[in-house]
Amino acid sequence: MVAEIEPSNVESAFLLQALGKGIRVDGRGIHDYRRLRISCGPAAGMAEVHLGQTRVLARVSCEVTRPFPDRATEGIVQFSAELSSLAAPGLEGKTAQEVAIARMVERVIRQSRAVDTEALCILAGEKVWLVRLDLHFLDHDGNLMDAASIAAIAALKHFRRPDVTVDGENAIIHSVRERNPVPLSIHHTPICVSFGFFGGDLVVLDPSLLEEQTQQSSFTVTLNAHREICALNKAGGAPLSPKQIQRCIQIALVKVDEVNEKIQDALKASTA
Amino acid sequence: MADVKVVLPGDVVDTGAAAQEGAVLRLGPGLVQASERTSAAVAGVLHSDGDVWWVAGNRRRYVPAEGEPVVGVVVARHGEGYRVDIGSAHDALLPLLAFEGATKRNKPSLAVGTVVYGRVVVANSFMDPEIECYNSHTGKSEGYGELTGGFMFKCSLGLARRLIGSKAPVLAALGSDLPFEVAIGVNGRVWVSAEGPEKTVLVANAIRNSEYLDAKQCRQMVKELLDR
Numbered sequence: 409m410v411a412e413i414e415p416s417n418v419e420s421a422f423l424l425q426a427l428g429k430g431i432r433v434d435g436r437g438i439h440d441y442r443r444l445r446i447s448c449g450p451a452a453g454m455a456e457v458h459l460g461q462t463r464v465l466a467r468v469s470c471e472v473t474r475p476f477p478d479r480a481t482e483g484i485v486q487f488s489a490e491l492s493s494l495a496a497p498g499l500e501g502k503t504a505q506e507v508a509i510a511r512m513v514e515r516v517i518r519q520s521r522a523v524d525t526e527a528l529c530i531l532a533g534e535k536v537w538l539v540r541l542d543l544h545f546l547d548h549d550g551n552l553m554d555a556a557s558i559a560a561i562a563a564l565k566h567f568r569r570p571d572v573t574v575d576g577e578n579a580i581i582h583s584v585r586e587r588n589p590v591p592l593s594i595h596h597t598p599i600c601v602s603f604g605f606f607g608g609d610l611v612v613l614d615p616s617l618l619e620e621q622t623q624q625s626s627f628t629v630t631l632n633a634h635r636e637i638c639a640l641n642k643a644g645g646a647p648l649s650p651k652q653i654q655r656c657i658q659i660a661l662v663k664v665d666e667v668n669e670k671i672q673d674a675l676k677a678s679t680a
Numbered sequence: 681m682a683d684v685k686v687v688l689p690g691d692v693v694d695t696g697a698a699a700q701e702g703a704v705l706r707l708g709p710g711l712v713q714a715s716e717r718t719s720a721a722v723a724g725v726l727h728s729d730g731d732v733w734w735v736a737g738n739r740r741r742y743v744p745a746e747g748e749p750v751v752g753v754v755v756a757r758h759g760e761g762y763r764v765d766i767g768s769a770h771d772a773l774l775p776l777l778a779f780e781g782a783t784k785r786n787k788p789s790l791a792v793g794t795v796v797y798g799r800v801v802v803a804n805s806f807m808d809p810e811i812e813c814y815n816s817h818t819g820k821s822e823g824y825g826e827l828t829g830g831f832m833f834k835c836s837l838g839l840a841r842r843l844i845g846s847k848a849p850v851l852a853a854l855g856s857d858l859p860f861e862v863a864i865g866v867n868g869r870v871w872v873s874a875e876g877p878e879k880t881v882l883v884a885n886a887i888r889n890s891e892y893l894d895a896k897q898c899r900q901m902v903k904e905l906l907d908r
Contacts, residue, residue, distance in 0.1 A: 416753040417793035418871070422831040426877035433831060435885045497741065497767070 420622045427610055432619075434460075439613045439659055442551075446562055446670050448678035452589065453567030455674070457559040460616065461549035466559035467542045468567040472581065475529070475536040483528020483536040487514040488543065489556065495548035496617075509552055512641055513543065513560050516598045516630045520638035523564060524593035530572050530579045537569060539592065550617035553628055553641075557600035562671050566678060567592055598638040599667050601660035602628045605646060613659060627653070629660040633668050687720035687735055695733055708734025709745055738838030742767040742867035744803035749824075749844070750811060751832060751865030754794045762790055764798070767834075767867040770808045774798060778812035780821035788826065795827045795871060797863045827863055830873025831880050837868045839891045850890035853902040854883055862887075882906070 415423075423433050430438060442460030453468030475482060489510035491503055517523060528537040541563065543556050568589035571582045604615035604623035612619060615626065625645020630638040637657065642648065687693060695705055695718055707713060710722040711733055720726070724737025744750070744766065752764035752772060761775040774796065779788050790796065802810035813824040842848055844864045854860065860874035860883045870887060874880045882905055890898050 414755075414793065416795045416832060417791065418795045418827060418830060418832050420793075422829075422877065422880070426831075426881060429877055431877050431881055433833070433881055433884070435881050 415618055415621045419618055423618060423622050424606065427606055427612070432612060432616075434616060438611070441614045441663060441666070442616070444558070444667065444670055446558065446674035448562055448566040448674050453563050455559050455562035455566055457555045457562065459549075459551060459555040459558075459614070461547055462551060462555050463545075463547035464552065464555040464559040465544040465546055466556070466563035467544070468539060468563045469542075470537050470539045470567075470569045472530065472535050473538040475533060477533075479525075480533035481529045481536075482525040484538045485518055485523050485525060485528075486538065486540045487517070487560075488541070489513070489545070490543065491545045491548070491552070495545040505552070508643065509556050510543070512553060512600070512628070512639070513541075513556050516557055516600060516639050517541075517560060517564070520596070520598050520630075520632070522561070522594055522596055522598055522632075522638075524595060527593040531574060531577070535579055539564075539567075539569075548617060550620045551602050551614050554600045554602050554614065557598070557630070558667060558671065561594075561597045561599065562674060564592055565594055565597070565671065565675055596632040596634060596636070596638075597668060597671065598630045598632045599664045600628050600630045600639075600641075601656075601663050601667075602626060603656050603659075605648065605652075607646065609652075611652065611656065613663070627656060629657050631657070631660055631664045633664065635661060685726040686724070687726050688723050689721055691720045693718045693720055693726060693733065695728075703731055706732045708732060710735030710737060736838070736841065738836050740836055740868060741769075742837060744768050744772065744800045744809040744867075746800055746803045748800045748803075748866045749864070750798060750800055750867040751827070751863055751869035751871050752796055752798060752811065752867070754790050754792055754796065756792060757790070764796060764811060766800075766809065766811065766865070767869065768809060772798075772800070772809040772811045774811050774813065778814060778816070779825060780814040780819065782814075790826060795832055797824050797827055797865065797871065799824060823863075827871045827873075830861065830871055831884055832869055832871045833884050833888065835868055835870055835888060836891065837866065839887075840864055840866050840868050840870065843870065843887065848890075849895035849898040850886055850893075850902065853899045854886055857902070857906055858883075 445458040448455045455466045457464045487510055489506050491506035541560055568591055571587040571590050573580050604612045604619050605625045607624050628641040711718055712721045720735055722735055722737045724735040727734050727736055750766045752766040754762045755765045756763040761773050763771045764774045766772045776787055798811035798813045800809055801812050814821045863871040872883045874883050886902050886905055889901055
């Protein structure tokens with residue numbers, strides 16, 4: 409595996425110098441998100457998220473399968489993430505970051521029970537839907553986590569599975585022409601908001617790639633529209649005070665509302 | 681422009697009358713000669729100026745070519761030189777003595793992570809590229825060398841080429857209002873330095889924003905940034 413290219417001395421020194429004065433190298437404010445664009449479609453369950461230069465494509469598909477024996481009445485939701493050298497030079501093979509993102513998205517969506525898995529059951533113990541979510545990272549300019557979570561939830565909301573009728577022991581799967589496909593039952597929309605810490609009280613929202621490479625630690629808050637915390641993630645780095653965490657959550661609350669609105673707009677635009 | 685010709689890789693390029701007279705054709709970036717025919721190796725717009733032909737495309741991965749100025753980052757130091765990341769598939773070699781006035785006893789010592797401005801001197805498909813930070817014919821630095829302070833950012837190769845080519849409107853517009861230094865590498869890396877971080881960030885953003893703007897829009901955009 410080729411190691412990711414470290415930022416040069418000029419870049420990291422300037423970044424820290426500018427940040428000390430409250431300036432970010434891309435001209436944003438400390439607590440500004442980059443320009444977020446979400447587009448759903450053309451196919452059902454496809455969502456593309458642009459977060460500045462970062463670009464993530466999520467694709468949801470489904471098939472019928474046999475359930476796990478210990479969860480006979482629950483459908484299955486699977487996640488996979490692919491981070492290749494397409495996104496940035498130097499990325500090759502299974503990177504730790506790829507695994508971390510896939511795991512986080514999985515944790516955020518599955519463990520917070522965002523997707524109603526019982527609604528994916530067709531015949532208990534016999535047939536259930538397997539919903540697969542593939543994340544493709546097309547361009548890496550930092551904060552893949554947030555972009556991935558937004559793309560994932562938008563794609564799941566946009567997805568329509570074929571309708572099914574159950575007649576005793578038989579399940580009939582209707583083609584798209586016969587019956588309108590049905591949306592997944594989604595309880596809530598967890599969204600990640602990431603922060604980068606640069607020591608002291610220096611906190612930035614939505615770190616870019618350069619900021620991610622220079623930061624001392626990162627912190628991801630996952631919230632839904634009901635202002636509930638679904639997950640917190642802090643993998644290593646410098647310690648944070650409870651006060652800082654509180655503050656991050658306050659900021660994230662505002663951002664999550666904005667992101668949710670954008671997802672709604674994108675979904676509306678794709679059906680219009 | 682009436683006759684813009686877009687070529688795709690593999691397209692045979694009709695170099696017209698110039699070739700038939702047995703005159704010398706000079707092929708620039710993006711064109712390759714295969715026996716009798718000239719064909720495009722990249723996607724882009726075909727340009728010609730007299731007997732010089734080239735394709736101007738826009739990509740984000742750099743393929744080194746001789747004589748081009750590049751901005752690189754030192755990634756390692758070896759006995760005979762530095763290994764410099766210039767964004768190409770293979771790192772470039774920068775010999776220890778390829779600096780102005782460098783002698784065996786007295787030569788610059790660059791740390792890993794240093795940003796240098798150099799010129800590609802060796803670029804072919806069989807060897808690692810090589811760069812130098814001076815003009816080996818005159819022995820003068822001619823602006824090349826280590827870049828200190830300021831900020832470096834990445835942009836598309838198309839933008840970098842336009843910046844370095846004939847007067848880029850964004851640089852002219854910026855230059856009329858504030859002093860700054862800039863080193864443009866055609867490998868899609870631009871180093872800028874102005875007074876203080878605010879100005880440097882402003883210059884960097886103006887350059888990045890100028891990618892799809894014409895001269896008039898550039899002046900407008902720079903004005904808006906300066907007024908903020």
